[in-house]
Amino acid sequence: MRHMNLELAWACLGNDASGFSARLQIRNAGPAALPAAGWTLYFNTCRPVDPARLSASVCLLHPGGDLFGFAPAAGFAGLLPGQTLEIEYWSAGWAISVTDAPLGFYLVLQDAQGGQQVRALGDAQIAPFLTPAQQQRGPEDRLPASTAATRYAAACGLPEAEALHGLTPAPQSWRSAAGRLTLGAATRILYQPALASEAELLRELLDAQWGLAPHCLPADGQPAGDAIVLRLAQAGDGIAHGEEAYGLEVTPQGVLICGASGHGIAHGIQSLLQLLSSAVAGVIQLPLGVMRDAPRYAYRGLMLDVARHFIGKAAVLRIIDLMACYKLNTLHLHLSDDEGWRIAIAALPELTEVGAWRGADAALCASFGSGPQAQGSAGSGYYSRADFVEILRHAQRRHISVLPEIDLPGHARAAILAMQARHQRLLAAGQVEAAEAYLLSDPEDCSTYLSVQLWRDNVMCVARPGCLRFIETVLRELQSIYAEAGTPLHTIHTGGDEVPDGAWLASPLCRQLMAQHGLATTAQLQEYFFDQLRALVQHLGLRLAGWEEMAVASALDGTGRAVPNPRFLDAPMRSYVWLSAWGKGREDLGYRLANAGYPVVLCNGDRLYLDLACAKDPEEPGYYWAGFPGLREVLEFCPEDIYTDARCDLMGQALEPAALAGMVRLSEQGRANILGIQAQLWGENVRDGARLDYLLFPRLLAVAERAWCASPVWAGMSDMAARRAAQDAAWAEFSQRLGRHTLPRLDSLAVPPAYRLPVPGVVLQDGVLHANLELPGLTMRYTLDGSEPDAQAAVYTAPFAWAPSPAQEGAQVRMAAFSSNGRKGRSAVLDLPSSTG
Secondary structure, eight states: OTTOOEEEEEEEEEEETTEEEEEEEEEEOSSSOBOSSSEEEEEEOSSOEEEEEEOTTEEEEEEETTEEEEEEOTTOOOBOTTOEEEEEEEESSOOOSGGGSOEEEEEEEEOTTSOEEEEEEEOOEEOOOOSHHHHSSSTTOOOOOOOHHHHHHHHSSOOOOOOSOSOSSOOSEEEEEEEEEEEOTTOEEEEOGGGHHHHHHHHHHHHHHHSOOOEEEEOOSOOOTTEEEEEEOOTTSOOOSSTTOEEEEEETTEEEEEESSHHHHHHHHHHHHHHOEEEETTEEEEEEEEEEEOOSOSEEEEEEEOSSSOOOHHHHHHHHHHHHHTTOOEEEEEOEETTEEOBOOTTOTHHHHTTTOBSTTSSBOOOTTOOSOOTTOTTOOOBOHHHHHHHHHHHHHTTOEEEEEEEESSSOHHHHHHHHHHHHHHHHTTOHHHHHTTOOSOTTOOOOOOOTTSOSSOOOOTTSHHHHHHHHHHHHHHHHHHHHHTOOOOEEEEEOOOOOTTTTTTOHHHHHHHHHHTOOSHHHHHHHHHHHHHHHHHHTTOEEEEEGGGGBOSSOOTTSOOOBOGGGOSSOOEEEEOOOOTTSSOTTHHHHHHHHTOOEEEOOHHHHBTTBOSSSOTTSOSBOTTOOOOHHHHHTOOTTOOSTTOOBOTTSOBOOHHHHHTSOOOOHHHHHTEEEEEEEEOSTTOOSHHHHHHHHTTHHHHHHHHHHSOOOGGGGOOOHHHHHHHHHHHHHHHHHHIIIIIHHHHHTSSSOOOOOOOOOEEEEETTEEEEEOSSTTSEEEEESSSOOOOTTSEEOOSOEEOOOOGGGTTOEEEEEEEOTTOOBOOOEEEEOOOTTO
């Protein structure tokens, strides 16, 4: 095995209505032959391979989920050094980007002694997607791919704009005045005793970001000298109602931050920090002015999926800091899924001993390219109790609530396998009763199903008494962890989504329970389970939250649409509504639930799923099942009227007005039930910290803007030309603000996020090279010889004539954006015309 050296290359051959064809090349670059039998090449792919449309040299294995394998067929003769094996196959769905390519290859070779050797091979080299067949999802796809020319056109024709201020999200009001206030070594923080935590937070942030560490002194008064005064709002301060409202005044006498509560004070602190600018060493300045501010929505969230790929404690703490900067107030942690369980539960140690590790020899198989080695893999890891207490305390100091999610009864494979391991351990010890106590599966279940993520064994048996006992044990421990952190747990999110058709149908335990309670369908069984779950959660003094499926009735209305379930309205669960992709038929479900009385958090996939690719570009990471939400699309999300900007479906085909007319609008009662909005970052493609930052930023800043700021002026415009002009103006101001103020401020942090830098738009028109960027203010550098631009490359400042000499014909222009700290984005490539065509 140590002499085995396989080089892998993969290419999409084309898409059509039946799927896509692909070719995997395996070149033996080592001195030893790959034998004719006794090996399997494993890999992860989100697109299931069709075993009937596969090269004859191999056969297909599917252990489960996105893990597939190629094993040699009977006629395979082996692969000698220097030879290449080509495997062509078809898959369901489409392949139009690098995200659709298989990844995480590893070879398992059986040895002569009956053991096996495992070797990680990593990812294959992916061929570029160049042809229409590679870039389009079959004949129905009318959405053009992003190119240098389309990016240039999108950034052209916008109105001239300047950033109104340097604050994101924009405050309700900011009246600037002439002059500046200087803060230095003599600056003090004066605070009311109830605001000691906020005062210390301000001191820490000033020290970390500016090297200024003022003394904190309890006091109650007005600014004097260069003091920063923190106090609760008083009558006459002009502070809006609501605990998050605040006022900020910068005068020659000092700074006053007053808020309706400590939470409002914390927001004022973040605005103050955004106003600061450096003068000379040890001295900082800020402009004079008066600010009054309050949020539009009480709920402004971010969901982090730490189950598919584990996101460590340090990264979570950093995300909490950034959320606080931009006034998001809820971190929703998706702590469990089929591919991992991420929080230690002392009473059930197998949850992390078994359920937190993925690999070839682990109970959980490799997923999403995590590879065969469990240790050190991005697919392995968990938070200890101490880790989670630290996360909770860190968030609490920044007035951010942490909402834990334990996904069930589907998406539960990690927990199910962990409890099977517990069952086996205790049976071996002769403890039969204890072994049965927390078992989550029915050993006699012969149900056949396939989940959306291609699992056949990921649904809890809701007929087992151990199922609710398991949930209660986990929730009681979570309550204990929150109590230790000093921040009581109020709400638990229990998922409830994507239970596949076919689950429970052939489970004797489930059939017995259904007969006992007169349940005719498994949909009614799930509803029965949700009722039990709600009762348990209420018994523990908690509120229940879940994805939209938990609030939908098992029966459909006459139109075939999902309808709100009246069964849970007496103590309504908070519903997180996500399936809003145009053409899927559930676009208005959030409004239906809100109108019916459910508290709703809008999580619309087409605008708020930040794990989706931001453009139809083969090099952009991310899925695209709900579309391609770019920065501007996120900013222009209109939570309470999604219809006005609804133009086309997922394939770029125009939406029928009649279909839109039949959809439900928000009632006044429904509007009051919209708690807010939440961005989602599902973790399938979050393989490391750089990918985490790239997918989150800067789109999360647009989410913060839309969640905090009042409904934009264009939201109520029925005249489409006027609406578009107002949107253009708002986008021009926002993009200037981000490019010239917000992103440079991120670059100056001690650990700056590696946010996505926009790819330039570039065109050659009449011999003149033109370029632009989605975000003005960033530096563009270019080369004309096809080499990658670096920090020494020429800076683009204005269009210039370019007439290549004969020796330069067919060369490439490459242009990339650079951040203020010198980080380079992906290059735009423009092939220069050749006189020979």
